[in-house]
Amino acid sequence: MILWQMIRFAVGGLVANKVRSALTMLGVLIGVASVILLLAVGNGSSEAVKASITSLGTNALTVSSNAGRGSATAAKALTVADAKALATDADAKSIKWVAPVVTTTGTALYGNISYQPGSIVGTYPAYFETANQKVRDGDYFSNDDVLNSRKVAVIGSTTAKQLFDTEEPVGKRITIGGTPFTVVGVLTAKGSTGFNDPDDVVIAPLPTVQNAFTGFGSVNQIMVQAASAEATTEAQSDITRILMGTHAITDATKADFRISSQTSLLTARESTTKTFTVLLGAVAAISLLVGGIGITNIMLVTVTERTREIGIRKALGAPRGVILGQFLTESTLLSVTGAGLGVAAGLIGSHFTIVGIEPVVIPESVLGAFGIAVAIGLFFGSYPASRAASLRPIEALRHE
Amino acid sequence: MAATKPPVIRISRVTKSYGQGDSAVHALRGPSAPGTGEPLGVSLDIEEGDYVAVMGSSGSGKSTLMNILGCLDVPTSGRYLLDGTDVGHLDEGRLSLVRNRKIGFVFQSFNLVPRTTALAQVELPLAYAGVRSAERRRRALAALELVGLADRAGHKPNELSGGQQQRVAVARALVTAPAMLLADEPTGNLDSRSTAEVLAIIDRLNASGRTVVVITHEDEVALHAKRVLRLVDGAIVDDVRRAPVDGPPPALAAEVPV
Numbered sequence: 001m002i003l004w005q006m007i008r009f010a011v012g013g014l015v016a017n018k019v020r021s022a023l024t025m026l027g028v029l030i031g032v033a034s035v036i037l038l039l040a041v042g043n044g045s046s047e048a049v050k051a052s053i054t055s056l057g058t059n060a061l062t063v064s065s066n067a068g069r070g071s072a073t074a075a076k077a078l079t080v081a082d083a084k085a086l087a088t089d090a091d092a093k094s095i096k097w098v099a100p101v102v103t104t105t106g107t108a109l110y111g112n113i114s115y116q117p118g119s120i121v122g123t124y125p126a127y128f129e130t131a132n133q134k135v136r137d138g139d140y141f142s143n144d145d146v147l148n149s150r151k152v153a154v155i156g157s158t159t160a161k162q163l164f165d166t167e168e169p170v171g172k173r174i175t176i177g178g179t180p181f182t183v184v185g186v187l188t189a190k191g192s193t194g195f196n197d198p199d200d201v202v203i204a205p206l207p208t209v210q211n212a213f214t215g216f217g218s219v220n221q222i223m224v225q226a227a228s229a230e231a232t233t234e235a236q237s238d239i240t241r242i243l244m245g246t247h248a249i250t251d252a253t254k255a256d257f258r259i260s261s262q263t264s265l266l267t268a269r270e271s272t273t274k275t276f277t278v279l280l281g282a283v284a285a286i287s288l289l290v291g292g293i294g295i296t297n298i299m300l301v302t303v304t305e306r307t308r309e310i311g312i313r314k315a316l317g318a319p320r321g322v323i324l325g326q327f328l329t330e331s332t333l334l335s336v337t338g339a340g341l342g343v344a345a346g347l348i349g350s351h352f353t354i355v356g357i358e359p360v361v362i363p364e365s366v367l368g369a370f371g372i373a374v375a376i377g378l379f380f381g382s383y384p385a386s387r388a389a390s391l392r393p394i395e396a397l398r399h400e
Numbered sequence: 401m402a403a404t405k406p407p408v409i410r411i412s413r414v415t416k417s418y419g420q421g422d423s424a425v426h427a428l429r430g431p432s433a434p435g436t437g438e439p440l441g442v443s444l445d446i447e448e449g450d451y452v453a454v455m456g457s458s459g460s461g462k463s464t465l466m467n468i469l470g471c472l473d474v475p476t477s478g479r480y481l482l483d484g485t486d487v488g489h490l491d492e493g494r495l496s497l498v499r500n501r502k503i504g505f506v507f508q509s510f511n512l513v514p515r516t517t518a519l520a521q522v523e524l525p526l527a528y529a530g531v532r533s534a535e536r537r538r539r540a541l542a543a544l545e546l547v548g549l550a551d552r553a554g555h556k557p558n559e560l561s562g563g564q565q566q567r568v569a570v571a572r573a574l575v576t577a578p579a580m581l582l583a584d585e586p587t588g589n590l591d592s593r594s595t596a597e598v599l600a601i602i603d604r605l606n607a608s609g610r611t612v613v614v615i616t617h618e619d620e621v622a623l624h625a626k627r628v629l630r631l632v633d634g635a636i637v638d639d640v641r642r643a644p645v646d647g648p649p650p651a652l653a654a655e656v657p658v
Contacts, residue, residue, distance in 0.1 A: 005527050016515055312511045315472060316525045316572070317500020319493060393499075394472040397511070 006322065010329035013302065024298045025338035028373050031288030032342025033349060035369040038284045040350045040359035042277025047360050049270045059229040060130045062265075063222040063239055066256045076247045076256055077218030080206070085246050086224060092238040094231040097126035100219040102209055106177040108163060108202060115162040117155070118200035120176060122209025123223070128154075130225040133203070138170035138185030141205055149207040153181040156199040157189040176202065179212040232261055281365075288369070291338065292376035299331050299384035310388050311396025324389040331381025332374065339373035406484060408448045408579050408611045409469065413441030414478030416464050427464040428475070429634040441478045442636060444629070446580075446613065450645045451606040453625035454615045461634035463584070466615045470503055470582045471495050483579040500529050504573030508585035510565040512557040518544060518568045519553040525576045543571040547601050563594025570601055574610065581605060583614045587621055599624050599651070607648045624651045 014021040065078045083100035086092065102122040108115050127133070128140050133154075141152045153174070160169045160183075169183045181204060190198045210216050226235035236259050243257055244250070303310070310323060343366055350359040416428040417439075429439035442465070446452055456462040467473035468480065471487055480488045483502055490498065504525075505511075512521050522540035531539070544550050547567040557565055566586060573581055583602065587595040603624055606612045614621060622628050626649055630638035643650045 012515055308511070309513055312513055313524070313528075314496060315470070315499060315505050315511070317496050317498075317528045317576075319496045319528065322528060394467050397472070397507070 003325075006325045006329050007333075009326045010333050013306070013326075013330050014333060017302070020298060020301075021334060024294050024334050025341065027291035027294035028288070028335050028338025028376070029291075029342040029345060031284070031291035032339045032369045032373050033345035034287050035281065035284040035372075036343065036346030036361060036365050037349045037354075037359060038280035039277060039365040040346070040361045041354050041357050042273065042280045043362050044357045044360040046270055046273040046277065048357065049273055059226040059232055060132070061224040061226060061232060061235055061239065061259055061261050063224060063243070063257055063259050064220065065218065066258060078220075078222055078257060079218055082243055082246050083219070083222045085242050086222065086239060089238070089242050092235075092242065094227050094234040094238050095224055096227045097130050097223075097225040099124040099127035099130055099223040100206060101127065101221040101223055102206065102214045103220045104209065104213045106213065108159070109175040110163045110172065113163055115159070117159045117162075117202045118197055119202075120209065120213070121201055121203045122206040122214070123203060124206060126225070127203065127223055130223045133190075134188045135185040136188040137168070138183070141184055141203075146205040146207060149211060150205060151179060151181050151208055152184045153202050153204040154185040154187060155183055155203070156187045156197075156201040158197050158199040159202055160186045162200075177213060179208075181208075236261075285372075288372060288376065291373070292335070292380040295331050295334055295377055296380040296383060298334075299327060299381050300387070302330070303327065303384045303388040306388075307391060307396050307399040310391050311393050311399065314391070314393035314396060320389045324385050327385035327388045328378065328381050331385065332377040335373050335377025335381075339370045339377075342373065343370055405448055407445040407481075408450075408483055409444065409446040409613075410479075410481040411468070411475075412443045412479050414443070414468060414475040414480060415439050415441040416461075416468060416473070417476050426634050428461045428468070431635055439634075442634070444636065446611065447645050448579075448611055449606070449609050451602075451612045451624070451626040451643075451649050452614070453622040453628045454613065454631060455617060455619075455622055455628060456631035457617060460631040462615050462617075462631050464634075465631065466582065466584050466613075469580075469613060470505060471498050496528075500525055501576060502579040504576065504578040504581045506566070506569050506573050506581065506583040506586045508588040510557070510562070510569050510589070512565055512568060512572075514558075515556060517554050517556055518549060518560065518571075521557075521568055522572045522575050525572060529576060539575055540571075543575040544568070546574070546605075547571045561594070562590050563597055566590060566594065566598050567601065570598065570605075574605060580611045580613060583612070585616055586614065587616070587618065595620075603649045603652050607652055624649055626650065 063078065065076070078100070080100050083098050086095060087098040089095070100123065104120045105116065106120050108117055121127070124146055125140050125143055135154060136157065138154070140154060141150070145152050155163070155169060163169070163174060164172065169186055172183050173180050174183060175181070187199065224235060224239060226232045239259055240252065240255065244252065244255060247256060249255055313323060346366070346369070347361065350361045413430065414428060415426060415430065417424045417426045419425055426439050428442050430442040431440050432438065433440050454462050454465060464473070468475050471482070475488060478488070479486060482498065485498065487495065487498055513524065519537070519540055522543050523536045526536040526539060541550060541553065544553055547570050549564060549567050549571065552560060552564060560568065581602070586602070587598055590598060599621065602612055602614070614625060616622060626641065626643040626645060628638070628640045628642060629636055643653060647653060
């Protein structure tokens, strides 16, 4: 069969220059492997974001102030009174829990260990449920602790690990900014989303944190839990109505606060990771293209080198199509083998964690990268092959 | 005589020139027309079963003639009938078919395909002709047998001596049973013993009826031919018949008188 013959000639041609063929394949291999791997990394990070959407709870709303954001009218900061208004409003059935939040930073000391947690949060116990934070050891602090400004704290698992290592933190005393706190609970780890660590926190009663660090002025945020995931839109309008009342605003467009749901925050973040994935994919695609150009280059060298052989074949009556086929098969064989090895390398590589992200292979990317590589072999091989096929036998035979 | 049969090769008024106008170089010109000096072109008939040696010094146009006869190059003007087909104006695809079916080439520099076994070399023209694998193998082995290289079928060119390589080339040339065996200085790169071997094979092929055209500048090679043409400056100046077309080539006739 003539096809079988062509494949045999092509394999023979490739084997004759092992190092050169291997290096050309390496170009395609790297291209294909990087497409698969980089898309898997991008996909993995957006999968992680999706996972954290569910872990954060979908019916949580965050109210934050526009104060200090340079708005035209002087914006009023959010206060504990605003939170109280939200919690006590009789008409707002959609609001389940309200927790004012202040955030600050500081250095925690335990014995001679000093560590700066990602954030220090002062809030009400409702925060734990709203933010979907559960304790692993010990307990939450209570409303009683808040009323009495007790110096107690619940710490995140990362903070616990940093300060206490293998010791049991519950009941121990840590000092933050000169104020001693008793650890009453440790939170269940949520896992990193790749950008920040939600487990690196210290959560304490609101008045305690205000007393020690921020003062009794405004709060950073008010966390609101809607009665259900479906009620979040209703809750948003309730919050807007109540806060416009307390802030004495009549025009909704001039509201000096923003309400964002965790979902919307994370959707925004997810779209960021999509952009990131596309960028990674583009870089990888370029390297695949470079691999393709490598094939053209090598095939041109091969054609020049074997001009005489082409002349012999033509003198023996090889039709144009067979010569074309032989060199196309050779370039396609290079790209198919390279792509095959690239798929293997990409799949093996995706089993390792890369910059803190578990890559998740997209099956389409494997097929796509393989298909594109093969197409590249055909496309970039066609120019050298047609050059070989259109050589005039008399000139090819004279070539030294 | 063979007058009943049409000639295998008939070229009439063929010229080949390179360049244009006054600077044109006529590699093949034939005699000049009386008066004008225009080239009239080369005309030549070769009958089936003949053994023709084309002689000439370098630059005489014998390689050009060989390229045209072998359909490797097209003449500038004139007609070329090969085995009854006008091949002067065929396209490249049809020419490759003609080369495959009608002509067997033997080159001075052997021109074997590198990294390919003798058997595969000989099978190659059959493969291009689309002959089935088993049939191909049988015919290729028969051709190798004919040149006495059946035991070297699995050897690659770099494992064969010059003489052996040329014999593989001869086997490759005759495996398709072409109308004509076209040899360009077939012994140019061989020592005297290999030369004798290759010439003996060509003699035997001609004795069995194959038409042979040999391009050479060696008198020793020309002695084997039945007809000797001499080219000077692109024109045939001498045409000597040394033996009848129907008889055996002179070298064999001397050994075994008929």
